[in-house]
Amino acid sequence: DTAVSQTPKYLVTQMGNDKSIKCEQNLGHDTMYWYKQDSKKFLKIMFSYNNKELIINETVPNRFSPKSPDKAHLNLHINSLELGDSAVYFCASSQPQGTEQFFGPGTRLTVL
Amino acid sequence: GQQLNQSPQSMFIQEGEDVSMNCTSSSIFNTWLWYKQDPGEGPVLLIALYKAGELTSNGRLTAQFGITRKDSFLNISASIPSDVGIYFCAGQTLYGNKLVFGAGTILRVKS
Numbered sequence: 001d002t003a004v005s006q007t008p009k010y011l012v013t014q015m016g017n018d019k020s021i022k023c024e025q026n027l028g029h030d031t032m033y034w035y036k037q038d039s040k041k042f043l044k045i046m047f048s049y050n051n052k053e054l055i056i057n058e059t060v061p062n063r064f065s066p067k068s069p070d071k072a073h074l075n076l077h078i079n080s081l082e083l084g085d086s087a088v089y090f091c092a093s094s095q096p097q098g099t100e101q102f103f104g105p106g107t108r109l110t111v112l
Numbered sequence: 113g114q115q116l117n118q119s120p121q122s123m124f125i126q127e128g129e130d131v132s133m134n135c136t137s138s139s140i141f142n143t144w145l146w147y148k149q150d151p152g153e154g155p156v157l158l159i160a161l162y163k164a165g166e167l168t169s170n171g172r173l174t175a176q177f178g179i180t181r182k183d184s185f186l187n188i189s190a191s192i193p194s195d196v197g198i199y200f201c202a203g204q205t206l207y208g209n210k211l212v213f214g215a216g217t218i219l220r221v222k223s
Contacts, residue, residue: 004154033210041198043155043213056210090154099143099162099204101211103154 003027004104006091012110013081020077021107023091031055032074033092033101034066043090049074050096081111115139118201118214125191126222133199133217134185141203144177144184145211149198158199159186193223 004025013019025032033056034046048056052068063079074091091104118135125131135144143162147155159170161177161184168175174187184203188195201214 041149041216041218043200043216045210048210092154100145100157100160102157103147105154106152 004091004093004102006089006104006107008107009105010108010110012112014112015081015083017081018077018079019081019109020075021089021091021109022073022075023104024073025091025093025102025104026072027093027102029093029102030071030096031094032068032071033094034074034076035090035092035103037088037090037106039087047074047076078109081109083111085109086111116201116203116212116214118217120217121215122218122220124220124222127191127193129191131188131191131195131219132185133201134183135201135203135214136183137203137212138182139203139205140181141212142181142206143204144175145202145204146173146175146184146186147200147202149200149216151197155200188219191219191221193221195219196221 007022031050033048037043046060047066049068051071065077068074088106088108090106092101094101116135116137145160146158149155159175164181165179166177172189198216200216202211
């Protein structure tokens with residue numbers, strides 16, 4: 001009964017490739033998020049969707065494109081991967097206004 | 113942009129000791145949250161605080177929302193080995209729906 005799930009758990013790829021990370025939540029939440037955690041463990045929000053609509057778009061390269069097919073799913077597609085994209089990416093969800101956010105287990109992306 | 117200053121950066125304590133960590137900001141926050149992250153996992157919410165001055169407990173954990181709304185602390189009493197992990201504070205402004213995270217406090221417990 002995983003609340004927020006992400007696939008894959010690990011992703012190793014070459015520079016220049018395109019990859020996607022999938023996220024699903026079964027909490028019935030309307031709002032979903034993508035965060036990036038760097039090597040120093042700093043967590044920074046990238047995107048937020050509310051009921052399939054983009055509401056937060058931090059300063060993220062446009063190589064990153066979130067897609068929300070329905071309010072239970074928020075996928076992250078990354079084009080032309082770069083070395084600096086290596087990080088752990090977390091999906092999260094909450095009720096609208098985002099006070100209590102529930103995080104997925106993370107996807108560790110390594111770009112070689 | 114808004115920043116949270118979390119301290120200490122890391123702690124290495126003896127099992128059974130009490131632990132205290134805090135977050136401060138130059139900005140006012142409407143909500144303070146404390147999360148714990150175990151290795152290889154996502155952050156898990158420990159305590160949420162919604163009112164200035166609020167003091168909330170969750171088992172051996174106690175957190176307070178500072179009266180100025182610019183700070184919060186988390187105490188862990190009688191630490192045990194499974195308390196090991198990274199503790200993050202996070203703040204949310206009144207009209208924003210994004211969380212701003214502190215840099216984390218790494219807790220190690222010596223048994």
